[in-house]
Amino acid sequence: MSAVSATPLRLGIAGLGTVGIGVVKIVQRHAEMLEARTGRPVVITAVSARDRTKNRDADLSGYAWETDPVALATRDDVDVFVELMGGHEGAAKNATEAALRAGKDVVTANKALLAHYGQELAEMAEAAGRVIRYEAAVAGGIPVIKALTEGLAGNQLRRVMGVMNGTCNYILTRMETAGLPYDTVFEEARQLGYLEADPNLDVGGIDAGHKLSILAAIAFGTKVSFDDVVLEGIGRISIDDIRRAGDMGYKIKLLGVAQMTGRGLEQRMTPCLVPDSSPLGQLQGGTNMVVLEGDSVGQIVLRGAGAGEGPTASAVMGDVADIARGLRLPTFGVPAEKLAEPTPAAVSAPAPYYLRLQLMDKPGALAKVASVLGEAGVSISRMRQYGHADTSAPVLIVTHKTTRDAIDVAIGGFPATGVVEGEPVAIRIEEI
């Protein structure tokens, strides 16, 4: 194109972990391809990491070394600051801000940073006439930010959903296939190195919640509001529920859902049931999936590796290529000043629920439960009662669409029946 110049695009990479080294490898291996595709050489001029002496799987000898990422971000020979350090405070934030102030474009994989400071950084970038790109921050190698911001730009988005933490999906899938309890599989995952240093980032849904809040901002034109994401981790999911949900035709997923409703913006990252025949239900192991629903396009499903050296580096390089090609957009698709303050929905949209009760073997027990549900306004769609091997047996109920409030009222009414043992389990069924 006429606008293409042969000036090299010079990257400064901060953070030389798996992803950083992955980026270095692509730039080295595919120099010619990148130049053909972007119309200019893409080169690395400087890198930065905490420990220079560490043995790394790439030749870094041709690059300047900065110990301080801020120094890297502001170097004269850096056009794009590639932030792959992670963490939403401290070095990553300081260096990103320094880069923008110094007139650099930024490419980052840092979902926490964007979830917490996305608005502020977007404003800063626009004031400086620079871009922040973050395809690698959400769902690894899947080009979902691009699909949502650009490909579906003609759509009013209705709902965005995703399984975006591979570790959680691995744990849930493994519990199911191996028939192992949560604690055992959690420990396995830890030993396999699948868990963050703070495992709650994974199993508590925080990491996936960060990603959801970013998608919601783009989809609905609102300021990123991670604090409004309703978070519930997978720690309370039992192997029993995985099995029983399976009996009723569902899988349990840590599912993110963002939708704009009449009651405001709903953002949830919680365990949900999804039909086992749906693409989300069929998602196994560490793979990620994002579902985008627009008023014209209907439902688009994107699937791919959500983490790892290659996929994440691929996403980073997609952003780098865009910058090299001169494709420039506001951070969240519209100018930061036009992003609306979201009103969080106080209650979530009605949905069917899955209920699991332990019912005592007493005459009229089921009738009593049904009556409590009826009084709470919850109607039963399907029910399955298991044989009484003991003095009590599980009952599974799939309700018609109802509210979480009504479910909670019903659960509150169960103890008085005298026929329900222990704590009932209620999990939302997300309709797909």
Place this chain on the structure above:
Amino acid sequence: MSAVSATPLRLGIAGLGTVGIGVVKIVQRHAEMLEARTGRPVVITAVSARDRTKNRDADLSGYAWETDPVALATRDDVDVFVELMGGHEGAAKNATEAALRAGKDVVTANKALLAHYGQELAEMAEAAGRVIRYEAAVAGGIPVIKALTEGLAGNQLRRVMGVMNGTCNYILTRMETAGLPYDTVFEEARQLGYLEADPNLDVGGIDAGHKLSILAAIAFGTKVSFDDVVLEGIGRISIDDIRRAGDMGYKIKLLGVAQMTGRGLEQRMTPCLVPDSSPLGQLQGGTNMVVLEGDSVGQIVLRGAGAGEGPTASAVMGDVADIARGLRLPTFGVPAEKLAEPTPAAVSAPAPYYLRLQLMDKPGALAKVASVLGEAGVSISRMRQYGHADTSAPVLIVTHKTTRDAIDVAIGGFPATGVVEGEPVAIRIEEI
């Protein structure tokens, strides 16, 4: 962004069928949203179609009317010529060329035009400093052109696959679920209006082949070469094979595969078996799916509606939004002059094959067949022989990886055994 101007982007739409009206509706319904997202008003100034008197589901009274699409394409008040007429000769081609010569950008849904004249049009566009965008030409609402050209720009592509003709997938799925023969379902599809005026475009694989040739050009940096696509339609697929393949754990799909091999560029649009548990295997009805495999990203799967008013119009509007935002790229991702002349692979890459034979009930029959296969260098991975209700019975064979040549040699050797009845069926199993 600083580059954004408030000058309206003015569209001239040629072709007011389903998709054209879908585009009109989006522009009318989402004027404010489009302006917020692109930084400028997106408006329609003129339209064109064969029959002005036809009753259409949109108010066109505000737009100038041109009977001649070339006149529309060259109007002073048109910035982007939106070509939704279809057909690879005549009006669509003339008007597209006229638009480029007159300095207009082009957005088109016309896969046939690009498959036949992509290189020529890309050169013309670049000479004029204009862009041709065609997200709607491949896989309807799925933003696959964008994912491949931009999102995966850091990858050397390995293989691109897709189920990209919804009608064929509908027919195959319906044959399976209803247990109906091809001819019956074909007739149903015709009555439902799912088939093109020339049904061979659908069931002969031509339409899907057009799409594959476009994806291959982007993926491998080669000139579009539709003539090199190996085409085989679904007309010879029997309900028997659908059932038998199912018994062996496979589905039959009209699958496009493009890959660059040591022997050259392979482009096939043929019936293939895919594992029934794979995303491609699970694809039902008219939905499309594209699988992109890159050296860093691994496998990305994109799924969505491949046709219809909303999805196709969504893709058109994604392209329009890109142009409004100033995102400009060469037609196939690299300048047209850099696209290489592809060398078509003379033979397809080795793969396992599914074989169905009708074996006579004679002593040593199976041994004779196995011996012919062995002599051809084809080794058997799995076999299933059905009970002999008659004088002959079907035998299903899944081979280890082999070549189509070896399979053909084996099939050529079967008659001499005197134990194989009728024509054996051989279908490639695409490994996913």
